[in-house]
Amino acid sequence: MLQERDWATLTILHRYRVLDTATLRKLLNATQPPDKQVGELKFQRRLRLLWRHGEYLERPREALYLKITGQENHLLWAIGRRGYEVLAPKLGLPLDNYQARRQKQLNADIKAATLAHNLGLNKFRACIELATTDHPALTLLTWSSQNLKATLTPPAHQLTLFKVPEKTLALIPDGLLGLAHSTEPPPNRSFYFIEYDNGTSPLSRFVLKKGLGYAEYHRQDLSSKLRGFKTFNVLIIAPTPTRRDNLRVAIATWLTHAKHNGTTYPDLWLFSDKTRYDLDHPETILGPIWQTVEGEVHSLLE
Numbered sequence: 001m002l003q004e005r006d007w008a009t010l011t012i013l014h015r016y017r018v019l020d021t022a023t024l025r026k027l028l029n030a031t032q033p034p035d036k037q038v039g040e041l042k043f044q045r046r047l048r049l050l051w052r053h054g055e056y057l058e059r060p061r062e063a064l065y066l067k068i069t070g071q072e073n074h075l076l077w078a079i080g081r082r083g084y085e086v087l088a089p090k091l092g093l094p095l096d097n098y099q100a101r102r103q104k105q106l107n108a109d110i111k112a113a114t115l116a117h118n119l120g121l122n123k124f125r126a127c128i129e130l131a132t133t134d135h136p137a138l139t140l141l142t143w144s145s146q147n148l149k150a151t152l153t154p155p156a157h158q159l160t161l162f163k164v165p166e167k168t169l170a171l172i173p174d175g176l177l178g179l180a181h182s183t184e185p186p187p188n189r190s191f192y193f194i195e196y197d198n199g200t201s202p203l204s205r206f207v208l209k210k211g212l213g214y215a216e217y218h219r220q221d222l223s224s225k226l227r228g229f230k231t232f233n234v235l236i237i238a239p240t241p242t243r244r245d246n247l248r249v250a251i252a253t254w255l256t257h258a259k260h261n262g263t264t265y266p267d268l269w270l271f272s273d274k275t276r277y278d279l280d281h282p283e284t285i286l287g288p289i290w291q292t293v294e295g296e297v298h299s300l301l302e
Helices: 005-017 021-029 040-052 063-068 081-091 099-110 112-133 203-219 222-227 241-260 282-286
Strands: 018-022 076-079 140-146 148-154 168-172 175-181 188-195 232-238 269-273
Touching: 005 021, 005 040, 005 076, 005 081, 005 112, 005 175, 018 021, 018 112, 021 040, 021 076, 021 112, 076 081, 112 140, 112 148, 112 175, 112 188, 148 222, 203 222, 203 232, 203 241, 203 269, 222 241, 222 269, 232 241, 241 269
Parallel strands: 188 232, 232 269
Antiparallel strands: 018 076, 140 175, 148 168, 175 188
């Protein structure tokens, strides 16, 4: 029989799709009163029970590759076929045999590279959620990672800087974050597109997609037309401080060239790296760990 904490676990996994044990436990305990906080060993035993008996949970098979290569040492969890079947009526989700089988296939289709990226992005999201849960002046307004793609047609003279054949750009953000600031006068909302960088993209390609792409998204006012807000920033999370600085300098250099080529773009980007925040101190993610293109330090509370 499912316990109250089991329902919370399934709901969290439905929202995040895949999580490691430590992140899942942190998010679960954030929903529980102090006298019902679950310990690490007890939680691990309960997860194994939900996995082995009844298919409430699954463990993505590509997690073994991440463990062998040293990228992830925790057990990874996703909602299983039976978990989806019992949760669907509570959340108003479609429920039939096809949907249950599809959930199992979705878990099987998670590839190692995508899995590593999603885990990093989910850790960032979890830190934001935990940091805003009890914050006196900040509320998590929205988080989305679906249906964010936009196709852009930048000016031809700006594309020539990159010497690529593309005439259009496909901008696919990793996420969209909205925060509400209760101590500020209206409009007291801030929006951020999220880019979790794995360090694998060449700098020139990164600048083309995430530099020119977001600059044109802003210039063409697509955030207002498609999302309902006019101003936004782009949060770039790099794997290391060195990569963070390389990305920042690459965007700064391109902005100078773009200006000389006839277009002045605003400074939209804030850079940090994944070593600057963790689940034990999620509040640091809101603090002065973000750098502008020029290297000025900012926090998400400003």
